[in-house]
Amino acid sequence: MKITQITTHHLSHTLEKPFESASMTFTSREHLLVEIHCDNGLIGWGECLGNRIVNDAFIKAMTPLLIGKNALDIEPIWLMLYHTFRDQGQRGATINAISGIDIALWDLAGKFHQCPTYQLMGGAFRTRIPAYATGGFRMIGEDRIESLINEVSGYKNQGFEAVKIKIGFGVDLDVASIKAVRQSLGPDIELMIDANHGYDHIDAARVANQVGDCNILWFEEPVVPEALSSYNKLRTTQPIPLAGGETWHSRWGINEALKQNTVDILQPDVCGVGGLSEAKKILTLCDVHGVRCVPHVWGTSIALAASLHFHAIIPPSPPSPGSASPRFEFDQTHNPFRSSIVTTPFTLDHGYLNVPNGHGLGINIIREELAKHAPQQ
Incomplete structure (x- = not known):
């Protein structure tokens, strides 16, 4: 072939x-x-x-x-x-x-x-993945907290049991936003925060310590990805589990970060870490270093499909019947390509996404949609 x-x-x-x-x-x-x-x-x-x-x-x-x-x-x-x-x-x-x-x-x-790609990669531990809503960006020209509350309330109404919001817009505003979101969601919806490396370790710790009572599942990319020592410091100066890794590409980049005890939760993206081949190797690094793997996902239905196949092969840790599946990052910002380019779009099913079971990635591309969304020359 x-x-x-x-x-x-x-x-x-x-x-x-x-x-x-x-x-x-x-x-x-x-x-x-x-x-x-x-x-x-x-x-x-x-x-x-x-x-x-x-x-x-x-x-x-x-x-x-x-x-x-x-x-x-x-x-x-x-x-x-x-x-x-x-x-x-x-x-x-x-x-x-x-x-x-x-x-x-x-x-x-x-x-x-x-056969499905996940079968060739060793087989699925699960074929239904619990999803979380990624959103909470700052909408330009809108009141930050008001628009944020309206947005996350919609995710709760859609059946999401976990939500991630963006921070990094200033300590005081972020703390107020996080507290308002937690109050709006109530105690039963999981909440994660993502600073997109908007802080140094001092201000990141200030934010985290002020929202330590908000039951935050993880604090994602608090500092720039190169600042491995800052990640290490933050693990001891604030109470929230740290997450990161979407730009620590390849087994070598991620191994160095894990050796320096940077994160509790690793977030490789199959479309950036080196593909499915490299992502599978990184699962071994997570196992060796005792770090959870909760992948980053951002893109079209092709990225979603590839990421679902990767989620399927992530081993339960610990390897017991009660081990929970890592949640799947389901971007909710406006993106027509997320659904329009495939014949069967990915949709939430009682809080879960189903792993495609067709041959390969299990998706069919609509070429007319690719042409429709091609940039103008």
Whole structure:
């Protein structure tokens, strides 16, 4: 099964209501998809995390090395690409591009063997994943706390049992926002906070210590990802479990972070950590270091599908019948690609998402929707 063609698809949608995290302003949704054709007619789909233009340049540079390769040689292809491009970066766009290619190859492998991708990766521990709503960004031009309460109340009404909100907009405002959200949700809905590395360790600790009575499940990316020593300090200066890792790419980047005792919860993203191949290896690192794995998810239905297959193979820890499944991050911000590009969109089912059980990733792409959302030249 030889690779004959690799095509990238750019998706772009201008937002009517822009929103902010602590680290960036979203005026549009931008994603890059990877399509790999083989000589037997099979097609695999992948997706890259991060800047679509930069990722596309790397994929185009990698394409000549892939034409003619056996698409089932997933591990040899991964290592060949990494070694060839490691001098251009051991994280960031290099690994984002490899991630999209790797996911597409796993999709192809499942289609070739006529089984779900998770089956080829060792089998599923679960095929229904409890979801949490990701949202709570700061809406530009709206009252922060009022808009936030309206938003999270909607998630509660939809049946979500866990919600994550964005912080990093100033200590006082964040503390007031968190307390207002906890009061609105009540005590039974799990609540997580994500600073998108908007603080140094001093102010992060100030926030966490002031909301320590709000039953926060985790404090995500309190500081910049490079500040491993700040993560380590925060584990002893505030009471909330720390989470991070969506930009600690590859087994090497994540191993170094875990060696320095940075987090209680690791959040690799399959579209950025190195694809499903690398994500599976990172599960071993989590096991060795005694860290929970609760993956980061952000993208289209391709990213959702690949992430669901990854969630399916995460071992229960501890390995007992009562071990809970890690929650699935289900982005609720406006994104037409999340549902429109596939024939069967992912929808919440009594608080859960179902892992696709078709061949490969188990999704069917609507090409007309890809063309519809292609950016204007």
